Amino acid sequence: MSANSKSNPNNISEGDDSSLRSLSSEDVSQAPRGYCCAKSINPADGRGRKLHLLQMLVLPFIPIMALIVQTAIILDNIMIYRNEVMDIESQVTIATELGKVVTRMQLERSEVAFYVYTNGDHYLRTDLDKRFELTNEALKNMSSWPSVIIQFEGQKKLYLNKSTFQHDLTKFRETLIKSEESSITDVLTWYTSVNAAMLEHLTNQIKETDNSGVWRYLLAFKNLLKSIESTGIASVYGVNYFGKGYLKQSNYIGYITHDAIAKDLLNTSLNYVPQMKKEYRALAHNMPNYGNIKRKNDIILRNITRKPNYQEALEYFDSMATYTDELRKIQRTLRVIIKNYVNDNLHDAANREAVGIATLVLVLAVSPVIIWLVRNAVATIQLYAANLAKKAKELKREKKKSDLLLFQMLPPSVAVQLKQTRQVPAEYYASVTVYFSDIVGFTEIAAVSTPLEVVTFLNKIYKQFDARIECYDVYKVETIGDSYMVASGLPVKNGNKHVTEIASMALDLLAGSKQFKIPHRKSERLQIRSGAHTGPVVAGIVGSKMPRYCLFGDTVNTASRMESTGEASKIHISLDMKNALDAIGGYRMEHRGLVEVKGKGLMDTYWLTCKEGGVNKSVEMETPSYFLEDEDTEPVFIKRLRNESYF
Numbered sequence: 001m002s003a004n005s006k007s008n009p010n011n012i013s014e015g016d017d018s019s020l021r022s023l024s025s026e027d028v029s030q031a032p033r034g035y036c037c038a039k040s041i042n043p044a045d046g047r048g049r050k051l052h053l054l055q056m057l058v059l060p061f062i063p064i065m066a067l068i069v070q071t072a073i074i075l076d077n078i079m080i081y082r083n084e085v086m087d088i089e090s091q092v093t094i095a096t097e098l099g100k101v102v103t104r105m106q107l108e109r110s111e112v113a114f115y116v117y118t119n120g121d122h123y124l125r126t127d128l129d130k131r132f133e134l135t136n137e138a139l140k141n142m143s144s145w146p147s148v149i150i151q152f153e154g155q156k157k158l159y160l161n162k163s164t165f166q167h168d169l170t171k172f173r174e175t176l177i178k179s180e181e182s183s184i185t186d187v188l189t190w191y192t193s194v195n196a197a198m199l200e201h202l203t204n205q206i207k208e209t210d211n212s213g214v215w216r217y218l219l220a221f222k223n224l225l226k227s228i229e230s231t232g233i234a235s236v237y238g239v240n241y242f243g244k245g246y247l248k249q250s251n252y253i254g255y256i257t258h259d260a261i262a263k264d265l266l267n268t269s270l271n272y273v274p275q276m277k278k279e280y281r282a283l284a285h286n287m288p289n290y291g292n293i294k295r296k297n298d299i300i301l302r303n304i305t306r307k308p309n310y311q312e313a314l315e316y317f318d319s320m321a322t323y324t325d326e327l328r329k330i331q332r333t334l335r336v337i338i339k340n341y342v343n344d345n346l347h348d349a350a351n352r353e354a355v356g357i358a359t360l361v362l363v364l365a366v367s368p369v370i371i372w373l374v375r376n377a378v379a380t381i382q383l384y385a386a387n388l389a390k391k392a393k394e395l396k397r398e399k400k401k402s403d404l405l406l407f408q409m410l411p412p413s414v415a416v417q418l419k420q421t422r423q424v425p426a427e428y429y430a431s432v433t434v435y436f437s438d439i440v441g442f443t444e445i446a447a448v449s450t451p452l453e454v455v456t457f458l459n460k461i462y463k464q465f466d467a468r469i470e471c472y473d474v475y476k477v478e479t480i481g482d483s484y485m486v487a488s489g490l491p492v493k494n495g496n497k498h499v500t501e502i503a504s505m506a507l508d509l510l511a512g513s514k515q516f517k518i519p520h521r522k523s524e525r526l527q528i529r530s531g532a533h534t535g536p537v538v539a540g541i542v543g544s545k546m547p548r549y550c551l552f553g554d555t556v557n558t559a560s561r562m563e564s565t566g567e568a569s570k571i572h573i574s575l576d577m578k579n580a581l582d583a584i585g586g587y588r589m590e591h592r593g594l595v596e597v598k599g600k601g602l603m604d605t606y607w608l609t610c611k612e613g614g615v616n617k618s619v620e621m622e623t624p625s626y627f628l629e630d631e632d633t634e635p636v637f638i639k640r641l642r643n644e645s646y647f
Contacts, residue, residue, distance in 0.1 A: 063366060063370055067359075070359060071359065074352065074353075074355065074359070075353075077352070078349050078352050078353050081345070081348075081349050081352070082346065082349045085214075085342055085345045085346055085349065088214050088218070088338075088342060089339075089342050091218070093143075094143075094144065095202050095218075095221060095222070095225075096335060097141065097142050097143060097144075098142070098146070098198055098201070098202050099202070099221075099225050099331070100138045100141070101135075101138045101139055101142060101198065102195050102198050102199065102225060102229065103138070103228070103328060104131075104134055104135040104137075104138040104139075105135060105191055105194055105195050105198075106191075106195065106228065106229060106232040106324070107131060107134075107135075107232075107321070107324075108131050108132065108134075108135050108191065109187060109188070109191035109192070109195075109232060109233075109236060110232055110235055110236060110239070110317065110320070110321065111128055111131050112128065112131075112173075112176060112187050112191070113187045113188070113236040113239055113240070115128055115177075116176075116187055128177075132173060135169075136166070139162060139165075139166060142162065145159075145160075145161055145162040145165075146198070146201040147159070147160050147201075148165075148194075148197040148198060148200075148201055149197060150193045150194055150197050151193050169194075172190055187236070188233065188236060188254075192233060195229050199222075199225065199226055199229060202222055202225070203222060214338065214341055214342065214345070216272040216273065217272070217273060217334065217337060217338045217341060218338070219272055220268075220269040220270075220272035220273045220276070220334060221269075221331070221334055221335070221338065223265040223266075223268050223269040223272070224265070224266065224269040224327065224330065224331050224334065225331065226261075226265050227261075227262045227263075227265035227266040227269065227327070228262075228324055228327050228328065228331070230258040230259070230261040230262035230265065231258075231259075231262040231320070231323070231324055231327070232320075232324060233254070233258040234255050234258040234259040234262060235316075235317070235320035235321075235324075237251050237252075237254055237255035237258070237300070238255065238296065238297070238300050238316055238320065239313050239316060239317050241255075241300050241303070242296075242308075242309055242310075242312045242313035242316050243308055243309075243310060243313040244308055245305060245306045245307055245308040245309075246303065246305045246306070247300070247303050252303050255300060256301070259297065266280075266327075269334075273334060273337065275337060276330055276333070276334060279329075279330045279333055280330060283326045283327075283329075283330065287322065287323065287326060289319040289322060289323075290323070292319060293319050293320065293323055296316050296319070403415075406419075409548075410541075410547070410548075410549050411475055411491045411492075411549055413491050413492060414491050414541065414549055418541060418547065423541075424540060424541040425540065426538050426539065426540030427490075427491070427538070427539055427540060428536065428537075428538050429489060429490050429493065429536060429537050429538070429539060430536050431489060431496070431498070431534060431535065431536060432487055432488060432489030432490050432498050432534070432535070432536070432537050432555065433487065433488050433489060433498045433499045433501070433502040433503075433532060433533070433534045433577060433580075434477075434485070434486075434487045434502075434532065434533055434534075434537070434551065434555055434556055434559035435474075435485070435486040435487070435488075435502045435505070435506055435530065435531070435532045435559065436483060436484070436485055436530070436531050436532070436559050436560050436562070436563035437483070437484045437506075437509065437528045437529065437530040437531070437563060438481075438482045438483045438484070438528065438529055438563060438564075439461075439482040439526065439527070439528055439529075440527040440528065440529050440568040440569075441527065442481070442482040445457070445518065457518055458479075458482065461513070461516060461526060462479055462484060464512070464516070465484060465509060468505075468508060468509060468512065469486060469505055469509075471505075471508070472488070472501045472502075472504060472505045472508075473488055473494050473497060473498070473501045474486050474487065474488040474501055474502060474505055475487055475488070475490065475491065477549070477550070477551060478548065478550075483563075486502070486505065487502075487537075487551060488501040488502045488505075490537070490539050490551075491539060491549070496580065496583075496584065498534075499534050499577060499580040499581055499584065500581070500584055500586070500587075502532050503532070503573075503577075503581060503587055503608060504611070506530050506532060506571045506608065507571070507608065507610060507611065509528070509530070510528065510530060510569065510570075510571060513526050513527070513528045514526070514527075514569065527568045527569050528568075528569070529563060529564075529566045529567065529568055529569075529570070529572075530563060530566060530570070530571040530572065531559055531560070531561070531562025531563030531564070531565070531566045531571070531572040531573070532559055532562060532563075532571065532572075532573050532574075532577055532608075533555055533558040533559035533562050533573070533574040533576060533577055534555070534574070534576045534577040534580050535553070535554065535555035535558065535576055536553060536555060537551045537552060537553040537555045537556060538551070538552045538553055539551050539552070540552075557599065558574060558597075558600065559574075561597045561598060561599070561600065561603075562574055562605065565595050565596075565597060565605075570607050571607065571608040571609075572592070572605060572606075572607065572608075573589070573605065573606050573607070573608050574603065574605055574606075575603070575604045575605065575606070578606045581608075585612070586611055586612045587608065587610070587611055587612065588608075588609045588610050588611070588612060589606040589607060589608055589609060590606060590607040590609055591606055592605045592606055592607055593605070
């Protein structure tokens, strides 16, 4: 072999069998300069094969594996980091929405409590309606509803959806307004239970994050929200004190407890996020009634009995409302801080990705050196690669044939799963439509026909049936003798389309079958009897030898009974399928009446006659092209697979 032909081995003619042979010692002896020892690199020699294998593995393996490992680690860390940051952003969004609801409930609790203390003053009643509307709006704007458990009056209730909670909330409001015996205990118990449940859900959400950098911001956000909650509860007791003139011991203890918790949680939040201390100092300096709030808190702590003063209670209520509003402004500022932090983390992730790409470029720049080192090995490998490519091409052709055959026996999705996992678990389908048909008088036809004529007859009719059902979203389950079974809605679910797909297909097959002439008895026309039913089934692969995709359940039995109790050239359907078609519309049906069905008793059944705007066509029609006897039809998906290029 010349040096030129060795550097370009693909120029060897296709008809030359020697192109697939191994290099001989003579070929190696003519190798160009640069080879250390001709005999040592001979691929036909044992030592030469080992040296080539070592050269191919060691030289490319080091940089390639370094690139793969480094890039994989970098990209994996980047994806984990990015997902954590995005998850945190999602958690903060949910927490913000939940925080708005908690805020509205807090304000509603304060105003409802004041309403109770003032015995339902008319002016306050009007403001209460507005407050209810704001709370309802916050609930409406929630993108997702957490499953919360609320304990009220010694009972626990699980709210799985927003509508149920809103219903109970409205009912509680109506009872509270209409009843003259409403008390502070009722108000605090209800609203505090609701807020506690939502804050508990918020706490659980924040605990899920593993990102240590943003953890303190999220915890500060949660503590600030809880601080506002405790402040709101304490303000209710404060309003009670100024409105009633005294606090009972239990209420006094409740005030002290929640006031202390509110201050402690606020200090904790400020310590977690030092930037917020400046915001809070500005609040204390600029808020006009800040000192007055501290003075009134000291009065409440002394709990000296005094005359009720609704005006003073209202002033205290307004001051506390202003204070909590300022705290919520700090909360919004914290939300911005968290958002900026998340954006910075995303930017950092992008920078890390750039580093990974730069590493890849660097390795690619070094690749020419690696290519030069393995050039001699590649020249030899190409000879073997040619043979390998030829064998691989033959293997793919055989694989294509086997796939074509497998996809005709099983649904493509099921066949792929069976090939990959070697098992397909049974699956439950809540609603599918199953269709059966058989040939009227088949027993008599078979009795006067030869076995070959029967097989030819069935092959022609069902081959044409198979071609026609490709126009619909249905799956042919099997044929047993003259029985033809089709289902829709599986293995790929199609919503409620399955009932219309089967109905249209049944009408189509019935119309076409009337024009089919029995091949060996030209004077006789084909008549089929059809039946269908809608309901649940279980489908799966049964057996390990010649596996088949089978359907199980009462729906299959009922569909078979619809066919067996039907009449020639008619489509017999159950009441369930009739109701499903009525819900969709577009089909005409005739009531057959009660029919005795084996194993089911009397069933109310119907005839499917035609689509809306159509009529029964009992006259002679021109044979459709898909029922021509000489046409060799083929399913659409098989044609697509056959025409698909594997290379």
